[in-house]
């Protein structure tokens with residue numbers, strides 16, 4: 001019998017406004033989303049970054065031991081499952097990706113935010129992993145509009161140029177084609193916690209899709 005992927009990637013819509021992105025209302029199967037969130041709520045792996053422009057705590061999945069007492073997490077975030085995610089994103093973006101994926105887990109608490117940035121860097125001679133596409137998975141079962149922490153997509157570096165607002169609704173996600181125009185930011189978190197897993201992929205050609 002065929003394996004059913006943990007990444008359901010259901011109901012996706014693509015948009016070019018203000019830059020290429022894909023909104024996915026249901027990313028994981030519900031049980032997998034619940035269990036992954038339970039892990040993030042119970043782990044002590046998070047470490048704070050000291051960057052006033054991007055305030056949050058984080059850890060890199062490749063750098064930690066996935067929890068032995070939660071064996072499903074190893075499957076949900078394991079190589080086969082990430083292949084499923086990559087395949088789904090290849091279809092949605094219409095590009096091919098290299099197999100490697102960098103997974104950064106982020107937690108924002110009250111007062112945290114990210115100012116407008118692009119994640120766009122020169123590729124030539126890069127000595128670190130610089131994704132051309134990011135897929136952000138939100139895990140926040142208790143999120144309410146009053147809690148803040150919305151992702152904004154902007155037409156420029158000017159906060160007044162906001163084009164799209166994305167609520168970090170539990171088990172939804174957004175894929176972003178990074179490029180010269182991929183301005184985005186996270187509005188301040190007012191209360192509660194906001195979990196996001198950032199999956200970074202690089203095109204097979206090692207080029208940005210919209211450069």
Ligand SMILES: O=C(O)CCC(=O)C(=O)O
Pocket residue numbers: 106114119136151184185186196198
């Ligand atoms: O958490 C988010 O919604 C955005 C994260 C982000 O922009 C980043 O990690 O570069």
Ligand SMILES: [Fe+2]
Pocket residue numbers: 117118119184
């Ligand atoms: Fe970003």
